[in-house]
Amino acid sequence: MMVYFFQSLSTIGLVLLVSKIMLRERIVIIKDLSILIGLTSFIVLIESILKIKESSLGGLFLLGLFVYFFLSNKKVLINILSLSISMIIAILSDILSMTVLSVFIQSSVLEAERFRNNPLLYFVSLILMFVFSCSIALALRKLIGKREQMVRAIRSRELPSFVGLLAMGLFLFLYWLTFSVTSYTTISRAILLVIMTVIVSAILIAALFFVKSRTSIIELKSKENELEQLMMYTREIETMHKEIRKFKHDYINILASLSGYIEAKDMNGLRAYFEDKIVMVSQKNENIDMTLDRLSYLEQLELKGLFALKVLRAQDAGISVLIQIVENIRIDMDIVELCRVIGIFMDNAIEAAENTTNPKITIAVIKRSDRVMVVISNTVKDMPPIYKLRENGFTSKGKQRGLGLEIVRDILRKYENITNDLKYENDTFTQILEIFNYT
Amino acid sequence: MIDIFICEDDQMQLEQLGKMIENHILIENFDMQIKVKTQYPDEILDHIVDNKTSNIYFLDVDLKTNINGIELAEKIRRNDPRGFIIFVTTHDEMSPLTFKYKVEALDYIIKGNAKEISYQILQCLLNIDSKTSIASPQLMKRFNLRTKDKTVNLNFEEIYFFETASSAHKVAMHCKTQIVEFNGSLNDIEAQLDDRFVRCHRSYVVNIQHIAEINHNKKILSLHNGQTCLLSSRGLKMLKARMTSIFPHPLGQ
Numbered sequence: 001m002m003v004y005f006f007q008s009l010s011t012i013g014l015v016l017l018v019s020k021i022m023l024r025e026r027i028v029i030i031k032d033l034s035i036l037i038g039l040t041s042f043i044v045l046i047e048s049i050l051k052i053k054e055s056s057l058g059g060l061f062l063l064g065l066f067v068y069f070f071l072s073n074k075k076v077l078i079n080i081l082s083l084s085i086s087m088i089i090a091i092l093s094d095i096l097s098m099t100v101l102s103v104f105i106q107s108s109v110l111e112a113e114r115f116r117n118n119p120l121l122y123f124v125s126l127i128l129m130f131v132f133s134c135s136i137a138l139a140l141r142k143l144i145g146k147r148e149q150m151v152r153a154i155r156s157r158e159l160p161s162f163v164g165l166l167a168m169g170l171f172l173f174l175y176w177l178t179f180s181v182t183s184y185t186t187i188s189r190a191i192l193l194v195i196m197t198v199i200v201s202a203i204l205i206a207a208l209f210f211v212k213s214r215t216s217i218i219e220l221k222s223k224e225n226e227l228e229q230l231m232m233y234t235r236e237i238e239t240m241h242k243e244i245r246k247f248k249h250d251y252i253n254i255l256a257s258l259s260g261y262i263e264a265k266d267m268n269g270l271r272a273y274f275e276d277k278i279v280m281v282s283q284k285n286e287n288i289d290m291t292l293d294r295l296s297y298l299e300q301l302e303l304k305g306l307f308a309l310k311v312l313r314a315q316d317a318g319i320s321v322l323i324q325i326v327e328n329i330r331i332d333m334d335i336v337e338l339c340r341v342i343g344i345f346m347d348n349a350i351e352a353a354e355n356t357t358n359p360k361i362t363i364a365v366i367k368r369s370d371r372v373m374v375v376i377s378n379t380v381k382d383m384p385p386i387y388k389l390r391e392n393g394f395t396s397k398g399k400q401r402g403l404g405l406e407i408v409r410d411i412l413r414k415y416e417n418i419t420n421d422l423k424y425e426n427d428t429f430t431q432i433l434e435i436f437n438y439t
Numbered sequence: 440m441i442d443i444f445i446c447e448d449d450q451m452q453l454e455q456l457g458k459m460i461e462n463h464i465l466i467e468n469f470d471m472q473i474k475v476k477t478q479y480p481d482e483i484l485d486h487i488v489d490n491k492t493s494n495i496y497f498l499d500v501d502l503k504t505n506i507n508g509i510e511l512a513e514k515i516r517r518n519d520p521r522g523f524i525i526f527v528t529t530h531d532e533m534s535p536l537t538f539k540y541k542v543e544a545l546d547y548i549i550k551g552n553a554k555e556i557s558y559q560i561l562q563c564l565l566n567i568d569s570k571t572s573i574a575s576p577q578l579m580k581r582f583n584l585r586t587k588d589k590t591v592n593l594n595f596e597e598i599y600f601f602e603t604a605s606s607a608h609k610v611a612m613h614c615k616t617q618i619v620e621f622n623g624s625l626n627d628i629e630a631q632l633d634d635r636f637v638r639c640h641r642s643y644v645v646n647i648q649h650i651a652e653i654n655h656n657k658k659i660l661s662l663h664n665g666q667t668c669l670l671s672s673r674g675l676k677m678l679k680a681r682m683t684s685i686f687p688h689p690l691g692q
Binding site: 322324325326362364366367368369370371373375377385386387389390416417419420421422423424425432434436 | 509534535540588608609611615618619621666
């Protein structure tokens with residue numbers, strides 16, 4: 001009974017320790033220890049009352065730990081995730097320590113199981129297990145990065161991999177249960193194996209289907225968006241052309257009447273006509289909106305469409321937009337990610353410029369010998385301190401917003417050859433994206 | 440004496456521009472002279488092949504030759520990386536951001552009536568005059584950082600701190616009104632700074648001038664603008680030593 005209590009205590013303690021490491025939480029010795037002993041005694045007590053032998057109730061302690069973590073940090077997803085990761089780590093290090101031990105005492109792994117009854121060997125294997133699992137956990141923690149990032153990654157994109165991880169945790173747990181519980185007969189082990197294979201493959205298949213349906217929906221949506229943007233762009237270009245044709249028509253007419261005045265040698269009439277018509281026409285010429293025309297230099301259709309859409313939206317909101325592109329440009333970056341970044345910059349620019357007295361957005365795409373620069377600047381009122389814009393979750397727009405710049409940073413983190421500078425001067429805010437040629 | 444180069448395809452406008460600049464030099468007594476006045480870009484390029492100084496260039500954007508003013512400026516930049524380039528442009532082709540970021544032009548002048556052009560030229564020349572006549576010790580205090588991809592030129596006191604950015608190999612420079620990222624390591628940058636900058640943590644180099652508070656317990660530095668930097672034990676020691684050497688009185692008294 002005491003031995004069994006100690007065994008359970010060490011197992012639960014290990015999982016608790018590893019998940020604490022994964023959660024990046026401080027270890028409070030008294031509190032954690034009392035929870036640990038309490039939980040273990042509770043489980044051992046229940047098992048002895050119900051006369052259930054060995055760790056069949058192992059799942060119960062996971063639940064207990066989850067409740068304990070949930071009470072302290074009020075998070076669901078992250079707790080489940082780190083508990084299942086901890087489970088995987090614990091089981092892996094158990095197997096690892098057994099293997100190492102069996103090498104040293106020169107026996108097979110299965111035989112090593114028996115040495116658990118030898119207190120000294122059991123103790124050594126336990127220490128090995130702790131060392132292995134703590135180092136795996138620390139390495140993993142470093143790899144994963146901040147826990148907020150982990151949660152965000154799971155929520156936004158990688159839900160399926162989360163499910164996969166859970167499935168793997170479950171699989172390993174059941175696997176461990178099957179072989180570590182010595183009281184099971186061969187038949188019950190076989191049945192357990194079949195059951196767990198069915199469960200795990202069902203989860204995996206479901207996850208796969210989920211991934212597939214999700215990606216196809218996303219693809220469809222982005223295609224639709226692209227089409228819409230391009231259609232708007234074409235429509236705008238068409239109206240521009242119509243206006244230019246009209247102007248050309250006017251201009252030929254004017255030339256014809258000018259030659260009429262000259263033939264009649266009517267200098268006064270000519271002067272009056274010139275001042276009246278020509279000046280007016282040249283003014284009219286200025287009114288033709290050639291803004292979008294500049295976008296034709298962008299070689300990537302998706303980017304062209306995106307800019308056209310955002311520029312039209314800005315103009316609708318009463319913002320004057322100036323586009324400065326003077327040469328053919330192709331940007332060497334994953335086009336979907338590029339469009340996301342530019343889209344966020346443009347949305348922010350529009351939102352900030354809208355509230356200013358003289359709203360203006362300037363876009364420049366510039367090619368230099370070693371880089372391409374995308375510069376988006378907008379007028380701004382009540383600018384927050386510039387460093388706030390790089391802080392996670394900062395927003396000047398209320399709840400559920402302001403994720404944009406965070407997404408931008410997440411995307412750009414992957415690219416070593418891209419830098420993103422921010423500048424604020426003369427009531428103008430500027431985002432500069434520089435994509436360097438070298439990789 | 441700073442040399443001035445003018446390139447404008449229209450003979451009339453070229454003469455007009457030259458006359459205006461000459462007048463300003465005479466009236467304001469600038470230490471400048473017009474060296475080349477031409478309709479052909481190649482003539483300017485020929486003159487600066489072995490260039491060693493920083494010159495002033497007034498360039499028309501639309502040159503009606505095989506290259507335009509911006510391309511000409513790019514070629515000039517290869518021989519005169521720190522020269523002052525001013526574009527002369529019509530309202531239609533105006534693209535200030537392109538001028539600024541593509542060839543780091545100083546300014547641009549919009550063609551219009553003579554009086555306005557003359558005024559804009561004067562502003563440009565005054566600006567250059569003030570930039571070049573600042574006493575050199577002052578200039579030395581400026582941070583002229585060169586990494587393989589960016590050149591930054593500003594006063595040391597404008598910089599708050601440097602940090603290693605989220606992705607490896609990138610360093611972010613925090614200033615009051617701008618944040619600039621470049622490729623490089625903090626070690627390289629630290630070597631280009633002066634005494635007021637301290638490596639207070641593995642991933643931070645902070646400007647002592649802007650520190651408002653040191654929190655020993657949390658191992659955090661607060662700056663006057665509300666930003667915080669991490670602080671390591673080694674960094675704290677270095678910081679204290681540096682502060683006592685700069686301010687002889689003990690900290691916080």
